[in-house]
Amino acid sequence: MPPREDALPAPLDTPRVSPRSHAFRRLLRRSGAALGVVVIAIVVTVAILAPVVAPYDPLATSWSAIRKAPSAAHWFGTDEIGRDVLSRVIWGARASLLAGVVAALISLSIGVPIGLLAGYAGGKTDMLISRLTDAVLACPFLILAIALAAFLGPSLTNAMIAIGVSATPVFIRLTRGQTLAIKAEDFVLAARAIGNPPWRIALVHVLPNVVPALIVQATLAIAAAVIAEASLSFLGLGQQPPAPSWGSMLNTAKNYMDNAPWMAIWPGLSIFVLVLSFNLVGDGLRDALDPRHT
């Protein structure tokens, strides 16, 4: 019987670093990714503390402060009915982050089990799932999300469902591909040889090895979902007024570009910065988790 790994003495001078913390260190060594992590942390904090940090009520209108340019009282100016743009941008971060994370979770929770099933079961199951995935992938992402949101009805919840469902095929394909590669590895064959049931092999031996690729994809999917939510809200199919959302703020702002350009600048810049941060972290994670990728 081979000795248990934990029975072996650890080398004295080598600190034991888990692969996960090693990857995290590699991630933070990349300045772009580190910057992304910091920006996301700030946006998340601001979104959570919105009731405390927002200087005004995001829904409070003021007829004496309609379309006021940025000033000491209103740093980002005010909108067409006198609401404070900064407060609405701060509260809008909640909708964007929520939509990004929830949509990615929906994609993961549907896509990973189906991809695992397709990759592990193979045969007709795989063929059926792959053809269905091809069918959903054939519909352009945003057009499918618009159609789903239109049929489900306009709301932030339905937008999140529409975005999550539309992005699912990418996770099915990714999980399937990774599963196919991993299930041919020796350790999986060994697990099968000692009589482990298929579900156990898929969950205990295959899934943990798919996770790094899923983390990278999920980070990029959050970025795509933030843009998609803003797009749907811009079209009037996401967050409904008067609740603040960066996309719906831009929709209103485009009617006042002549005399209140600040209404368009800040929400758009916020989307850009948040999406850029997620993309930087996604790229950094890909490099950190896959040393072959440079």
Added chain:
Amino acid sequence: MFAYLVRRIAAIVPTLIFVSMLIFGLQQLLPGDPAVVLAGEDRDPTVVAYLRQKMHLDEPLPVRYVYWIKGVLHGDLGESLRMQKPVRELILEKLPVTIELAAFAMVIALLIGVPMGILSAVKRNTAWDYAANAVALWGLSTPNFWLGIMLILLFSVTLGWLPASGFVSPFEDLQANLAALVMPAFVLGNAIAAVLMRHTRSAMLQVLSSDYVRTARAKGLSERGVILKHALRNALIPVITLGALELGTLLSGAVLTEQVFTIPGFGKLIVDAVFNRDYAVVQGVVLFTATAYIVLNLLADIAYVVVNPQIKVQ
């Protein structure tokens, strides 16, 4: 090659069937009786009865699908209740506008993305490479509707150089047509340029490290000749075919861009249909775009095999 073509075409049939089922299934998401919902706010009993009969709502779901797909195969995508026109006619009416916008955007994307990708690969790990990567990341992270609004703010509102919205047919006034499309096409091409840049960079890096490029350099060819005559030709093959797959991004982007610049194209058609609760138009547009995407994918695959004789057709 012929056998490959037949096999490849046969492979898209199940995908097309699933796409049609998916799009037909969208109707089932409507809350309540589809005929009542589709009849609009008036809920005119005559219209409801007409829709119920036309959509065979008294029949079981699979039978309704067969009726629907039969119509689709005969070119009947349904009728727009709001515009009282067949959906097919509406799509064909708006399509040329979107095709022109998409083609213009693709030209811009190629003009920006490919040279940037070459530069980035040739000057790897230099300031040029970092700058090109930063531009690509910028392109991937900018919401195109916001970029559109910012361009309008700069070139239309502030400088007054370009029209902020609208569309003029090229047959009426070519100059006005180009002036109206340059900003939307740039907005639309921007994100695709970023993708093309990344593809070009990685393809060029791969080709530049291959043996035949080393041989060309050893023969004493100029670096410019090696890059342009030897490396680029081969690196462009996957780039062009992958570029064709960006059609989905192009069509999705067109929806928003046409909305920002009030261009009466395909994207505006679907958005207006959504707000008019004109569900047949929404279904028709999704079905059309998905079919176009599948067919273009097929053409890209075939083109890839045709232009690259190294690929052995299995």
